[in-house]
Amino acid sequence: MEPHWLSILPPITAIILAIWSRQVLISLFAGIWMGWTILAKGNFLLGLHDALEACVAVFKDGGNTKVIIFSAMVGALIALTQRSGGVSGFIDWIFNNNLVRGKRSAGLGTWFTGIIVFVESSITCLVVGSIFRPIFDRLKMSREKLAYFCDSTSAPVCILIPINGWGAYIMGLLSKQGVEGAFVVLLKSILFNWYAILALAMVLIVILFDFHIGPMAAAEKRAQEGKVLNDNSEPLVSDDVMSLEAKEGITSRARNMLIPIATMVIMMPMGLWITGSSALQAKNALTQASFFDILSSGSGSTSVFWAVLTAITVAAFMYRIQGIMKIDEIMNLVVKGMGGLMPLAMLMVLAFAIGATCKELQTGLYVSEVAKQWLSPKLIPLLLFGVSAFIAFSTGTSWGTFAIMIPIGIPLVGTMDANIHLVVGAILSGGIFGDHCSPISDTTIISSMASGCDHIDHVKTQLPYALLTGAIASVIYLVLGLIF
Numbered sequence: 001m002e003p004h005w006l007s008i009l010p011p012i013t014a015i016i017l018a019i020w021s022r023q024v025l026i027s028l029f030a031g032i033w034m035g036w037t038i039l040a041k042g043n044f045l046l047g048l049h050d051a052l053e054a055c056v057a058v059f060k061d062g063g064n065t066k067v068i069i070f071s072a073m074v075g076a077l078i079a080l081t082q083r084s085g086g087v088s089g090f091i092d093w094i095f096n097n098n099l100v101r102g103k104r105s106a107g108l109g110t111w112f113t114g115i116i117v118f119v120e121s122s123i124t125c126l127v128v129g130s131i132f133r134p135i136f137d138r139l140k141m142s143r144e145k146l147a148y149f150c151d152s153t154s155a156p157v158c159i160l161i162p163i164n165g166w167g168a169y170i171m172g173l174l175s176k177q178g179v180e181g182a183f184v185v186l187l188k189s190i191l192f193n194w195y196a197i198l199a200l201a202m203v204l205i206v207i208l209f210d211f212h213i214g215p216m217a218a219a220e221k222r223a224q225e226g227k228v229l230n231d232n233s234e235p236l237v238s239d240d241v242m243s244l245e246a247k248e249g250i251t252s253r254a255r256n257m258l259i260p261i262a263t264m265v266i267m268m269p270m271g272l273w274i275t276g277s278s279a280l281q282a283k284n285a286l287t288q289a290s291f292f293d294i295l296s297s298g299s300g301s302t303s304v305f306w307a308v309l310t311a312i313t314v315a316a317f318m319y320r321i322q323g324i325m326k327i328d329e330i331m332n333l334v335v336k337g338m339g340g341l342m343p344l345a346m347l348m349v350l351a352f353a354i355g356a357t358c359k360e361l362q363t364g365l366y367v368s369e370v371a372k373q374w375l376s377p378k379l380i381p382l383l384l385f386g387v388s389a390f391i392a393f394s395t396g397t398s399w400g401t402f403a404i405m406i407p408i409g410i411p412l413v414g415t416m417d418a419n420i421h422l423v424v425g426a427i428l429s430g431g432i433f434g435d436h437c438s439p440i441s442d443t444t445i446i447s448s449m450a451s452g453c454d455h456i457d458h459v460k461t462q463l464p465y466a467l468l469t470g471a472i473a474s475v476i477y478l479v480l481g482l483i484f
Contacts, residue, residue: 007361010035011394011440014354018439024455025343028350028440029055035357051353058352063301067442068352070305072338072345073312074126074449075237077260079337080315081130084324085246086257091134093254106135107149107207114153115200118161120268121154121443122304127261128153129450136451142223143235143453144216144461145206151447151462152203155398155432156196162186170428173402177410185420192425192480194473195385195433202469214464219457233454236343236445250324259318264311271303341449351396351440358395365404367391377416381426381477381484384409388430389437389470396440398431405431419484426477433470437463 014031018024032054037047058064081087093099100106110132117124128150136146158166167186174182205211212220222230229235246252276298280286289297312334319325325333367390384405392401405427413420435441439459448455 004361004366006038007358007363007366008394010038010361011354011358011363011396015393015439019456019459024439025346025350028347028354032350032354032357035354035361039360051357054356055349055353057356058349061352063299064352066301066305068345068348070122070301070308071348071446071449072341073305073308075339075341076334076337077264077308077312077315078130078237079333079340080312080319080330081257081260082245083247083333084256084315084319085250085252086254086260086315087134088246089252090131090254090257091138092252094135095138100135100139103139103141104207106132106139106141107203109135110146110149111153111200111203111207114149115157115161117265118157120300120304121158121166122446123265123268123307124154124157125150125443125446125450127265129447129452130257130261133450133452137228140223140226140228142216142219142461143228143233143451144219144457145223147447147451147453147458148206148216148462148465149203150450151436151444151458152199152465154447155435155443156199159193159196159428159432160190160200162190169399170402170406170424173406174410174424177407179410179420185424188421189424189428192381192422193429193432194425194476195429195436195470198469198473199432199436199466202465206465213468214461215457216461216464219461229452230454230457233457235452235454236347236449237340237452247324256315256318256322256324260311260315263314264307267307267310268303271306272298272300275299275302347445347455348442351442351445354440355395355397355400359400363391363394367394377418378481379478380412380416380418381422381481382474384423384426385430385433385474385477388427389434392431392434392441393438394434396435396438396442396444398435398441398443401431401434402427422480422484429473429477433466433473437466437470 010031013034014027017030018027021027029051033047033051036050036054037044040046040050058068100109110128113131114124114128117127129146132146132149133143136143162170167183171182171186174185179185219230273294276294277286279297279299280289280294286294316330316334319330320327367387388401388405391404392398395401406424409423409427410420412418413423435443438444439455444459445455447453448458451458
């Protein structure tokens, strides 16, 4: 299909319908069905057939399948750490040692943890959510607030500290456009990645000054009354998984939670290194490869899959050695935990499917082609930021947005004498902004899951902060366009 204005209708419809109805699964499938109906030239039955086939086709991609399985396996890790007494032991250790004395210190803990764990955005969300969810519950802080902290310290941190798969991916895109010294260009562009910088700053302001606006203010007021979740909320993680108590008669130990999580964090960069080395060795290019070449060749989905699987294995081994659980109990908990996250797995399938639908419709290409007509030298940073944001919001992917917009932005450096660092910074910033706002973004979904929050509640409470931050970033890009 040639790029057409109809291509933006399916993702926008899915997003609006999800927020209005709170039925995310139905809304996403409605968007997928609409997209394939457009491709079938208005034939609803053929569109339905193709939409169902698109959902099945998600599993043809090994990377997608690994992410979906990993999403379910997280439930197993949550169940094991709770039942072993790891979560309750960690909470007791935190409060007994006065590491967290109140809401402000708990918030600062999430902020610093999110910055430290910069290896991959999904892992960042999982670590922050797993560690601080029980602490937030005890302090009567809303799950929506934790989800916002998870989301705002994942992709923004990964893009600002690009010694990870994110940096490797972007450097690869820059190199394909003939950019010399891609790493240096990426580093200098960080100074112009204003949305990511401001998103982290906004979280810090919320923590230090109790800056609660819009739906978040109502959520925090409700949490003070003892309700960390909305009455009508439907968390992505089943209550059967979230509310597991530690086994009776065992000693709660913090290490039963911390060691599996540390294993997950350490395995992520190791996975990227191993898979990257194997890929380059197959091409006989390993000897000449740099550290970033190896990371860029690594598989993020495989690395995340390995990381969670290894963490579950380590947890199971620890609990069996300590006599906390027998093998059959461990396996029952693994199955129960994975079952509790089936809604998330289904959501990921539909998120991947609507992304594939947008690709067939060439949604991103249409938006970028329209934007080209309005480009002027002084407005380049602002327009690149805005267009990148809209594409990421519509498609739910920042990486896909980078792949579309970097080939558009880099040529402007020569033709319009634009500053390359400002151009790259604006594109990356816009991609993060749109992805941050989008209900169909995988990072947004995983943040909801990691915090045990209703997905639409997370989107609604986060949006005012994201829009405020995005508005400030827009003004900065307008000013920078006039200066440079």
